[in-house]
Amino acid sequence: PPGVGFPGPSGGALGIDAQAHKGALAAGGRTVAVMGTGPDVAYPAVHKAMFAQMEAGGGARVSPFPFGTSSFPSNFPARNPIIAGLAQAVVLVEAPSQSGALQTVAAALDLGRDVFVVPGPITSPAFRGSHGLIRDGATLVEHPMQVVEALGGGMIQPLPPDEGEGLSETQQAILACLNGGPMLTEAIVRQTGLNAPLVLAELTMMELDGIVKKGRDGYQRGL
Missing domain, CATH: 3.40.50 (Rossmann fold)
Structure with missing residues (x-):
């Protein structure tokens, strides 16, 4: 887990890959994207800014493919x-x-x-x-x-950060759900309208950072 000193590699793709990278960046950690394209190809294009942030923070994009290689479905198993x-x-x-x-x-x-x-x-x-x-x-x-x-x-x-400082919009939405007390993951999913894997990934990173904590009645604010 990058929030406690472990760099986090993932696949750079949409979904949980992106959440792993973003969680590492939000925690001030380093993260490496293993690409299914050439290392110079920002794929998916919507992650171009995220890739730039990763590299600026001491992370990297690496690939088993030559520079300029485009995205092909058969490429992605090779990166795993x-x-x-x-x-x-x-x-x-x-x-x-x-x-x-x-x-x-x-x-x-x-x-x-x-x-x-x-x-x-x-x-x-x-x-x-x-x-x-x-x-x-x-x-x-x-x-x-x-x-x-x-x-x-x-x-x-x-160490927990100051409330709201350095949190993504998704993390802020999750934290706002907990103003009234502990809440189960399923309830957070319903209240935020976010998908369950995203909420679970964000809660994991927020718990590592001390922003939330998990108890018998669900998650509650850790600040």
Whole structure:
């Protein structure tokens, strides 16, 4: 987790990849995007500003492809072993049974990396791949500090920032939901109108930074 001193590699794509990079940047950490294009090609184009911010903060874009290589569907599986190779561990937030993220997990296991899986609703097809890994022996995690402790950083306690300062619009929306007290993840999703994987990823990063904390009744403000 980049918020506690671990650089965070990911795939630079839309969705959870982008949230991993943005979470690292919001925490003041470094992050590396492993591209399915040439390293000079900003793909997707909507992430051009994010890539520039990553590089300015000491991160990088790397690729197994030559400069100028365009985006082709067959390119993206080739980057997954590189993501696993750059990581000390892989945390799987959500994966259906045919997810490309499972290729990254397979590469991580081949390389002897730790694999952590965040569980989801047992009725959701979006988590069937995740739950299959848990059945096969992957480590289930419910709290970001469980990952930190497993990686030898259990004593690191990040300082909470001033309220609202340095938070993304998404994080501010989540924090505003907690003004009235603790709230379950599902309720935060409903109230913000954001999709569940995005909320889960942001809550994870916010918890690492001490902005929120999780208790028996859900998440509450940590400030």
